[in-house]
Amino acid sequence: MNKKITYRIARAKGGAISRYDTFTIDVDPSRTTILDGIQKIWAEQDRTLTFRHACHHASCGACAVRVNGVEKLPCIVDISEVWDGTSPLVIEPLRNFPIVSDLVVDPTPFFDRMRQVGLPIICASEPLVSGESQGTNRFENCIECLVCESACPVVASDPRYLGPAALAAAHRIIVEPRGADPLFIQQLVDDDHGCWRCHSAFECSEVCPSNGDPAGAIMALRQRLIVEYIKRLFRRGR
Amino acid sequence: MISEEKETPGIRWRSTLSWFDARRRGLGMWAFVLHRLTGILLVVYLFLHFVVLSTLALGPAAYDSLIPIMKSPFLFFFDVGLFLALLYHGLNGLRVTLVGLGMGVQHQKAIFWGLMGLVVIILTYGTYRLFLVF
Numbered sequence: 001m002n003k004k005i006t007y008r009i010a011r012a013k014g015g016a017i018s019r020y021d022t023f024t025i026d027v028d029p030s031r032t033t034i035l036d037g038i039q040k041i042w043a044e045q046d047r048t049l050t051f052r053h054a055c056h057h058a059s060c061g062a063c064a065v066r067v068n069g070v071e072k073l074p075c076i077v078d079i080s081e082v083w084d085g086t087s088p089l090v091i092e093p094l095r096n097f098p099i100v101s102d103l104v105v106d107p108t109p110f111f112d113r114m115r116q117v118g119l120p121i122i123c124a125s126e127p128l129v130s131g132e133s134q135g136t137n138r139f140e141n142c143i144e145c146l147v148c149e150s151a152c153p154v155v156a157s158d159p160r161y162l163g164p165a166a167l168a169a170a171h172r173i174i175v176e177p178r179g180a181d182p183l184f185i186q187q188l189v190d191d192d193h194g195c196w197r198c199h200s201a202f203e204c205s206e207v208c209p210s211n212g213d214p215a216g217a218i219m220a221l222r223q224r225l226i227v228e229y230i231k232r233l234f235r236r237g238r
Numbered sequence: 239m240i241s242e243e244k245e246t247p248g249i250r251w252r253s254t255l256s257w258f259d260a261r262r263r264g265l266g267m268w269a270f271v272l273h274r275l276t277g278i279l280l281v282v283y284l285f286l287h288f289v290v291l292s293t294l295a296l297g298p299a300a301y302d303s304l305i306p307i308m309k310s311p312f313l314f315f316f317d318v319g320l321f322l323a324l325l326y327h328g329l330n331g332l333r334v335t336l337v338g339l340g341m342g343v344q345h346q347k348a349i350f351w352g353l354m355g356l357v358v359i360i361l362t363y364g365t366y367r368l369f370l371v372f
Contacts, residue, residue: 068262069262151263153256153270200337201269202264202265203264203266215266215343216343219340219343220343222338222339222340223339226339226340
């Protein structure tokens with residue numbers, strides 16, 4: 001059944017949110033995704049609204065925004081899942097990234113961090129090297145949607161922090177190198193701005209639309225490094 | 239379409255304040271925010287404690303003059319609040335340490351609730367004992 005849904009959308013043309021515009025659409029909230037609503041607003045009410053979208057099925061990660069303050073992929077979330085029946089839906093761009101325009105952010109800082117760990121997106125079809133896999137969380141599920149980076153409270157205050165996605169990818173390389181140099185990656189993450197910077201808020205895993213577990217990977221990295229320290233200590237003692 | 243102007247706060251303040259914004263966030267974020275807040279509270283208390291102790295340098299009379307204040311009902315509730323902050327910070331700190339060592343990561347929420355149960359038990363007993371001496 002159709003209902004009047006109000007969207008309160010952040011508008012940012014100068015690199016920061018300057019105002020919120022309110023739009024009302026008439027749709028069935030249980031059969032309309034949040035992204036459908038945004039597109040309807042763009043098509044029928046405001047052609048200057050800027051937002052990013054591509055696949056519409058959580059494959060590209062392009063459309064990620066904050067809905068009522070929480071990071072979501074609006075292409076796979078029905079309005080009814082987040083709408084309380086009366087309040088407007090507040091749509092804002094992701095945090096911790098420069099805003100290009102309205103709901104579009106510049107992902108460059110994310111890719112800079114991912115580049116540091118060698119952009120380790122591994123094709124699912126690539127055969128595993130025998131003996132390398134240790135029951136890992138498969139981070140090719142990471143669709144680079146930036147959601148975890150926006151939700152992380154540490155990324156918000158430490159621009160040098162590697163961030164949950166890059167650290168999770170680093171963990172993946174260490175346990176399943178496939179020709180990469182795991183020692184280099186291990187040294188990279190063993191840093192004040194690496195895995196030790198995480199404050200265990202677990203918000204990255206909470207919001208991940210692919211059910212990845214970046215926080216779990218960060219904790220696994222720490223455990224691995226601690227075991228390495230202890231081993232080194234005993235080797236020195238001999 | 240209705241427009242409303244909004245003043246954008248400075249990036250630095252926004253970043254710092256976002257640490258304390260746990261609205262609609264998960265349990266881990268709430269635990270993190272409370273850990274920060276109780277940590278700040280305990281640091282403030284530590285300075286307050288030093289200030290009170292420093293009256294000893296002025297002689298026993300100066301310190302004794304503070305005893306009625308210490309025995310006031312306000313201080314009773316302050317002490318209970320302080321005990322709660324101390325218990326929360328200590329026991330959640332234990333959870334953060336365990337999880338940070340890679341132990342019980344998948345059960346971190348259950349560990350949190352278990353430890354909070356312990357907080358309630360110890361706080362109830364501690365409050366009762368404190369009530370007896372007030």
